[in-house]
Amino acid sequence: MKVNALLLALAALFVADVSARAQDNSATLNLIRRECSTCHGPQGISVSPTFPNLAAQTKQYLDAQLKAFRDRSRADPHAQAFMWGMAAQLTDDTIKQMAEFFAQQPPPRGEAADRAEVAAGAKIYKEGIEKQDVPACMTCHGDKAQGNELFPRLAGQRRNYLEKQLEAFSAQLRANEIMHENSKKLTARQISDIAAYLSSL
Secondary structure (H helix, E strand, O other), rough: HHHHHHHHHHHHHHHHHHHHHHHHHHHHHHHHHHHHHHHHOOOOOOOOOOOOOOOOOOOHHHHHHHHHHHHHHOOOOHHHHHHHHHHHOOOOHHHHHHHHHOOOOOOOOOOOHHHHHHHHHHHHHHOOOOHHHHOOOOOHHOOOOOEEEEEEOOOOHHHHHHHHHHHHHHHHOOHHHHHHHHHHHOHHHHHHHHHHHHHHH
């Protein structure tokens, strides 16, 4: 009898835990539908080139960025304008659930771009630019721009968004020393070509 009672008690605790987790997930999904989808779409495919695609992004990167928005350590103009207020009240658990949700979504489809631009961007991404001391982007972001934990997925990202972020890194409006050192060596044409290639994947 005591064993049965113990098993029943453990089962009740398990059910309660599962129920609580389901409620948490439901609240997070409601938040995504109510707030995030306005700019990023319900499945993380953004509704405007101003905003990044979140679908299939690495969960480690999303988790880190949402926390950076929340504590205001990511202070580029877009972060301040759009994400500081949105992220201010997010808990660690909600952030984790959001990151997991978007990471599990199907990746966005690449957008058509000029072949010459795509070819030029692919060359920079895969080989770097030796004479400008620019390393290959794939070293950190993966051979198919799929991302790697804290290094974000870039494949299928919005072209306009990629251009603006590289410009922000270059001007130190978005803080990241490695990205600043690499992006400041790129011309506007090279930034555009890289963005064309990545957005086409």
